[in-house]
Amino acid sequence: MARKRNPARLVIALSVAAVLAVFLLYTSIAGGGTPSVAPSELAGKTGVVTLVGKVTAYKGDSYGDGLRFRVRDRKGSSPTRVTVLYKGSLSDQFRVDREVSVKGELRNGTFVAVKDSLVTKCPSKYTAKKSS
Amino acid sequence: MPELGRAALVATLGLALYAVVAGALAAWTRRRRLAASAQNALIGAFATTLVASAVLVAALVRNDFSFVYVAEHTSRELPTGYTISAFWGGQEGSLLLWLLILTGYAAAAVLLNRRRTRDLIAWVVPVLGAVALFFAFLLVVVATPFAMQTAPADGAGLNPSLQNPYMMAHPPMLYLGYVGLTVPFAFAMGALLARRTDERWIVATRRWTLVAWTALGIGQLLGAHWAYEEVGWGGYYAWDPVENAALMPWLAATAFLHSVMIQEKRGMLRVWNVLLVVLAFSLSLFGTFLTRSGVLSSIHSFTESSIGPWFLGFICIVVLGSLALVFARLPLLRARTRLESLVSREATFLYNNLLLVALTLTILWGVAYPLLHEAVLGDTRIVGAGYYNFFLRVFGLPLLLLMGIGPLVAWRRASLRSLGASFALPAGLALLIGAVLLALGAGSSIPGLIAYTFSAFVLGSIALEFVRGTRARRALSGGSWPAAFSALVARNRRRYGGYVVHAAIVMLAIGIAGSSAYDTVSEGKLVRGQTLAVGDYRLTYRALDEREAANATEIRAVLDVERGGKALGTVAAGKNAYTAERQVSNEVGIRSDLVTGEDLFVIAEQVNADGSVYVRAFVKPLVNMIWLAGLIFVLGALITLWPDAREQRRLAVRYGDARARVGP
Numbered sequence: 039m040a041r042k043r044n045p046a047r048l049v050i051a052l053s054v055a056a057v058l059a060v061f062l063l064y065t066s067i068a069g070g071g072t073p074s075v076a077p078s079e080l081a082g083k084t085g086v087v088t089l090v091g092k093v094t095a096y097k098g099d100s101y102g103d104g105l106r107f108r109v110r111d112r113k114g115s116s117p118t119r120v121t122v123l124y125k126g127s128l129s130d131q132f133r134v135d136r137e138v139s140v141k142g143e144l145r146n147g148t149f150v151a152v153k154d155s156l157v158t159k160c161p162s163k164y165t166a167k168k169s170s
Numbered sequence: 171m172p173e174l175g176r177a178a179l180v181a182t183l184g185l186a187l188y189a190v191v192a193g194a195l196a197a198w199t200r201r202r203r204l205a206a207s208a209q210n211a212l213i214g215a216f217a218t219t220l221v222a223s224a225v226l227v228a229a230l231v232r233n234d235f236s237f238v239y240v241a242e243h244t245s246r247e248l249p250t251g252y253t254i255s256a257f258w259g260g261q262e263g264s265l266l267l268w269l270l271i272l273t274g275y276a277a278a279a280v281l282l283n284r285r286r287t288r289d290l291i292a293w294v295v296p297v298l299g300a301v302a303l304f305f306a307f308l309l310v311v312v313a314t315p316f317a318m319q320t321a322p323a324d325g326a327g328l329n330p331s332l333q334n335p336y337m338m339a340h341p342p343m344l345y346l347g348y349v350g351l352t353v354p355f356a357f358a359m360g361a362l363l364a365r366r367t368d369e370r371w372i373v374a375t376r377r378w379t380l381v382a383w384t385a386l387g388i389g390q391l392l393g394a395h396w397a398y399e400e401v402g403w404g405g406y407y408a409w410d411p412v413e414n415a416a417l418m419p420w421l422a423a424t425a426f427l428h429s430v431m432i433q434e435k436r437g438m439l440r441v442w443n444v445l446l447v448v449l450a451f452s453l454s455l456f457g458t459f460l461t462r463s464g465v466l467s468s469i470h471s472f473t474e475s476s477i478g479p480w481f482l483g484f485i486c487i488v489v490l491g492s493l494a495l496v497f498a499r500l501p502l503l504r505a506r507t508r509l510e511s512l513v514s515r516e517a518t519f520l521y522n523n524l525l526l527v528a529l530t531l532t533i534l535w536g537v538a539y540p541l542l543h544e545a546v547l548g549d550t551r552i553v554g555a556g557y558y559n560f561f562l563r564v565f566g567l568p569l570l571l572l573m574g575i576g577p578l579v580a581w582r583r584a585s586l587r588s589l590g591a592s593f594a595l596p597a598g599l600a601l602l603i604g605a606v607l608l609a610l611g612a613g614s615s616i617p618g619l620i621a622y623t624f625s626a627f628v629l630g631s632i633a634l635e636f637v638r639g640t641r642a643r644r645a646l647s648g649g650s651w652p653a654a655f656s657a658l659v660a661r662n663r664r665r666y667g668g669y670v671v672h673a674a675i676v677m678l679a680i681g682i683a684g685s686s687a688y689d690t691v692s693e694g695k696l697v698r699g700q701t702l703a704v705g706d707y708r709l710t711y712r713a714l715d716e717r718e719a720a721n722a723t724e725i726r727a728v729l730d731v732e733r734g735g736k737a738l739g740t741v742a743a744g745k746n747a748y749t750a751e752r753q754v755s756n757e758v759g760i761r762s763d764l765v766t767g768e769d770l771f772v773i774a775e776q777v778n779a780d781g782s783v784y785v786r787a788f789v790k791p792l793v794n795m796i797w798l799a800g801l802i803f804v805l806g807a808l809i810t811l812w813p814d815a816r817e818q819r820r821l822a823v824r825y826g827d828a829r830a831r832v833g834p
Contacts, residue, residue, distance in 0.1 A: 074550040130754040
């Protein structure tokens with residue numbers, strides 16, 4: 039007599055296959071997220087990217103004509119600075135030397151940010167001790 | 171004082187090491203006195219960690235800035251409550267709290283189980299000891315909270331965002347959850363090592379898992395409420411890696427709590443259950459690694475400390491060691507029975523598990539994807555909220571539906587006729603509510619409409635279960651309806667407590683769908699007397715108030731609130747400028763409507779020198795259902811956790827000496 043097949047295995051196999059199919063479909067359509075780049079990597083990039091860096095200077099009003107700020111790489115000593123034009127919500131944590139990420143695209147040498155896309159990292163906890 | 175703290179931690183390290191070595195040797199050679207000695211070492215480790223914790227708390231309360239940790243996380247102006255909460259406000263203190271909870275759990279697990287599950291606990295002790303050893307090692311060698319310096323005049327203060335009552339409870343709750351998952355993991359590994367792969371380890375750890383799962387759930391809700399009130403962007407969950415770090419083990423533990431019922435009832439899913447416990451524990455470690463390693467870009471800057479590689483190494487050891495042990499014991503983990511039908515209670519539990527694990531792994535993929543993309547292709551990608559929201563709908567909506575289907579389906583096999591009879595009422599109710607909502611305009615968000623329709627179905631099926639059960643109990647023993655209802659819940663705490671938790675999850679879904687799919691937002695710059703309309707509300711900027719608090723200058727824009735021509739009072743939103751920390755934080759204004767469950771949520775984005783303010787206002791329908799769901803979740807968990815003498819006696823008969831007093 040033929041051994042009776044276990045339906046649980048079939049369910050698991052089909053479920054796993056369905057999950058993989060949905061996942062592949064999603065990632066192929068959505069392109070698997072937004073590229074995240076440092077200021078030194080921005081040159082030549084087209085389309086919308088997320089720029090991640092440290093603020094070196096800023097002026098203007100994000101709720102008015104726009105905030106202009108410059109960012110550098112979080113790590114390393116690259117001299118590259120990128121100017122960002124941003125409008126929208128601005129965290130109270132935003133200031134010089136804070137890490138930020140902002141979505142947008144490079145237009146004529148200025149990184150034009152998507153409204154309300156600026157995220158300032160909390161200066162909270164668990165940071166490494168400064169070497170004495 | 172610091173010497174006492176350091177010595178206590180070194181003692182913890184030594185005791186944990188002894189528990190590992192002596193415990194393993196005792197279990198291997200079956201030496202009872204050595205095993206008891208190893209167990210006592212683990213209990214002693216709790217006592218010494220308690221001493222170390224007391225030293226740190228004393229230093230915090232005394233503002234002893236000669237402790238580097240105290241100087242970096244408190245200031246003289248900081249209120250006492252927040253000064254004590256600085257215990258977990260920094261890395262070293264939070265690791266110490268972790269170790270304290272871990273050794274506390276370990277001591278309780280040993281004391282409650284050393285007589286009843288002696289053969290199992292013999293191997294559980296070295297596993298618990300090994301985890302405690304890792305954390306004690308970190309605290310002694312890598313990140314000591316007892317580093318000293320010449321005391322400065324004042325400390326740096328606590329991050330203003332953490333100066334919120336919710337932050338006093340959120341981290342300890344999360345740790346109770348994260349660390350609590352160590353106990354089922356240790357029992358699962360202990361069972362495999364002892365070759366006792368029957369259901370005893372599951373019986374012994376069910377309540378431990380429930381405690382950890384409940385704490386993790388409450389911790390996340392507290393964190394969400396903190397984010398909603400304190401961070402001030404109008405949301406409560408942002409799919410940030412650090413937030414996902416707590417969600418993933420909770421989802422894995424949820425799957426485990428459901429699948430253990432299949433193993434208890436039918437002897438199935440034995441390998442699956444062990445793997446789920448390993449997954450939940452590994453994810454709790456992975457979460458800690460994420461928050462401390464700096465490998466991922468997170469809005470929460472917990473990052474860039476030096477202990478990340480240690481965690482990564484420990485996670486690798488845990489995952490590889492556990493999988494090797496499971497593989498070695500596969501012959502002992504064969505199921506006693508098989509799934510008889512794809513339409514049965516156990517099948518719906520299986521579907522539920524697959525969806526929960528798929529959702530967990532999808533979130534894990536979203537968290538790990540940037541790392542893998544950078545490692546393989548050289549550039550970093552950020553996975554946004556769109557990815558997570560998509561999969562939350564793909565897996566979450568069927569999960570919601572299954573919560574309603576499961577209780578109505580019979581064990582082993584269900585006939586179409588019985589299904590039709592069971593589903594008719596809740597399905598009819600759900601369709602009716604869906605049609606009404608569609609007519610009222612809820613079709614603007616299809617996922618929201620589906621979520622509400624499914625929620626109605628689940629609430630209908632839960633209500634039906636309670637009504638049927640109460641009616642049956644009343645028919646059996648007479649009495650009033652309330653008495654029959656109480657007796658029903660008291661005699662089946664696990665089942666009906668579970669239904670209450672399901673009702674809480676439905677309310678959570680309703681709150682999330684309402685506040686995210688149907689919210690309204692409006693913004694603008696206001697000078698005194700100007701009005702901003704948002705939804706049905708009109709906000710008129712009346713005044714700008716300023717006052718000096720103990721540790722901050724508080725500025726509030728006061729706005730008159732009006733709806734449908736009726737004055738509803740005022741709402742105040744503004745900023746706090748913290749003196750010692752030299753930081754500013756947003757203080758949002760929230761006006762809750764307890765009848766409709768909606769919030770008017772006001773952010774004073776910018777307060778200008780000329781007295782004008784830039785205001786962003788949201789109307790968030792049903793958002794208060796989320797917080798109410800938290801209370802109902804706690805109620806359901808308490809019902810399920812409450813000791814049940816009848817169940818203990820039943821387990822005693824079923825499992826002989828591995829019975830009864832096996833939970834916390």
